[in-house]
Amino acid sequence: MYIEIDFNSDEAIYSQLCDQIIMGIAASRYHDGDPLPSVRQLADDIGINMHTVNKAYTVLRQQGYVKVDRRRGAVISVEPDKANALAELKESLRVDIARAFCRNITKDDVHELVDQIFDEYRSAK
């Protein structure tokens, strides 16, 4: 599992871990049913504490990206919740686009970025 953590970032390590895994799912590097490394294994690989990984797994479970099997450990399992996801996306976009709008970024600029990112994710599928 390829995870890159920026220890100088102001974003929490567990939060970066969640983002990386979610982007990994979108990029089809991880698929439904794939087991995640054990909390101890991944912590050791990255060089962080076990509980930091455990917190990331717990958040991912609460947000519906992972299920926990006593036998196999943590397993990728994405629960589709389109309505909720749409609402959350809009809230996030409102702030991001406000910042962009202030800097004279156009609607077409944003559409182009969206297309680029979707292609990154879609092409991997």
Add this chain to the structure above:
Amino acid sequence: MYIEIDFNSDEAIYSQLCDQIIMGIAASRYHDGDPLPSVRQLADDIGINMHTVNKAYTVLRQQGYVKVDRRRGAVISVEPDKANALAELKESLRVDIARAFCRNITKDDVHELVDQIFDEYRSAK
């Protein structure tokens, strides 16, 4: 100045304040040259501490949304920095769209949201 703070949010108050002001600029509720309320005044209005408002103003200044004039106080002043803003937007979109992509939100769904939000901002201009 109409500011709404969610005290139950996990997002910091000063951060919410920044977001609200930036969205206010995008929505043309505040314009270049408009003075912001004094840190003491706004803190009193919202019911928070002076230093919390000061931190928000400081961040807004560092990010190029506000300039400080000894005489007039904090004044809206947006520095266009399109290149940098585009890079930051893409980073943010990468995570947001990954979450959306996992939930089967389509490219068209995102384009529609972007259009909606741009219309909110553009129409106010």
Add this chain to the structure above:
DNA sequence: CGTTTGTTATATCATATATATAACAGTAGT
């Protein structure tokens, strides 16, 4: 002079983050 501006300096408290040890119950393989 008095008032207001942003700013700075301390200090305090609560919370969040990350680490460290340790232990537990359930599962798998030998």
Add this chain to the structure above:
DNA sequence: ACTACTGTTATATATATGATATAACAAACG
């Protein structure tokens, strides 16, 4: 049965961040 592994829980500690409080400062304005 034993061993090794899984996530989970419980403590404890250290550090950083967020928010508050009180106080003071220089600059600007009337």
